[in-house]
Amino acid sequence: MPSLTTAPYIPFIRTQGERDVAQQVMSNVELVRCSAEFASSCSMSPGWRLWLDPSFDGYDDMMNGGWTSNKSELRGWEQWIRTFPHYQEPTNRNAADKKRVSQLVHAALSNIVAHKPAAITVPQMTYDASTDSHNINEILAKTAAEWKLSNWTTKGIFILPVVVTDYEVYRTKSKGWGRKINLIQKLFEASRASAVWVVHAKFDDLCGTSSLDKEEFPKLVEFHHQLKSVLPPNTTILAGPYWAINLILWARGYVDIPTISCGSGYKYYPPTRFRPQPKNRIALPSLRRWYSAKPELGKWIRDAKHKFPPHSAVRVELEKIESQFASFIGQRGRRPSMLQSATFYEDWIQQIAAVQPAGRALFMFQDFSSALVTGSQIKILLPKDGALSAEARKPGAAAQQFMLQCLPR
DSSP, X not given: OOOSOSSSOEEBOOSXXXXXXXXXXXXXXXEEEEEHHHHHHSOOOTXXXXXXXXXXXXXXXXXXXXXXXXXXXXXXXXXXXXXXXXXXXXXXXXXXXXXXXXXXXXHHHHHHHTTOOSEXXXXXXXXXXXXXXXXXXHHHHHHHHHHHHHHOOSSOEEXXXXXXXXXXXXXXXXXXXXXXXXXXXXXXXXXXXXXXXXXXXXXXXXXXXXXXXXXXXXXXXXXXXXXXXXXXXXXXXXXXXXXXXXXXXXXTTSOSEEEEOSSSOOSOOOTTSXXXXXXXXXXXXXXXXEEEOSHHHHHHHHHHGGGSOTTOHHHHHHHHHHHHGGGGSSGGGHHHXXXXXXXXXXXXXXXXXXXXXXXXXXXXXXXXXXXXXXXXXXXXXXXXXXXXXXXXXXXTHHHHHHHTTSSOO
């Protein structure tokens, strides 16, 4: 099987700003993932190989919210998918006409292959706790495999997507966990894929809720453990983007390559989901977390730095952020904040990659443990940020939640 990449990660490019950040910060990148419609409208670095995604998980929103009735308002994925015959057919799920689905898939994939991608995402609907998408996903997988055999005879790679939209998918085995794992295995074989990409759409691993380390994280880790056990040994498994749980899955050996964001988001957004202008956020490296760059954080940094001796590593880091902080604020701060976040994240991944695979989980445990100790020394709550509770605003709270997932319990 051809290799996806020798780099330790794959960045997701969703905007021109993210493309520019990746070009500036991520010098070792070989393969980038972007949606098919974005690749049609935005030029990429000539040195990058492309993983293109037809983004059939976009149908989830179309079925829940309907198609745009005013064609002048069409944009992005919905505009792109409407250019192909029978574009609405997958929404029929269990009653989809195979011939119409085949025509849609063949047209969409033929459009994508014109961009000469190194990898293509197999068209697939999302995964929730129901069984509604089972039939249509099987039709899509088989149809894609037929197209590949006839139309893409190069060494291109098919990647089977597992886009989860409902936490119930991996809450307990009794509610269909085993059936979902078996279905993924079946679709992997049917699609002739070489890799699997798993992500929980819109899942925020920095939300700070108390259930993260008690329930969501352990179940997500166990789901990946079980999935890896049923797939062929040479399967490449991808996960993310998230902030840290993707890196933990990688360090623990359940994921071969983490997929990451480029300075913004650090979660996966479906192609049709409206994304409001995100807050400017910056990395707080010593705490291994990411936070809104607003004036209140600037004051917090000024107070927090005095908890550490002059010239100590943490104080030097906080003083550097303080000296740059004005550049992270407001509309003009969008790009500098993305660059700061992406630069830290790139360095973080390279630190993990430099450790032998067998030692990465312990390395990350120690890494988060150090961040927890640093946070405990500050003893000043981070500023209010969205729905974060006072407990979640403790400087070391995120590191503590992540640390607990690094080693088997």
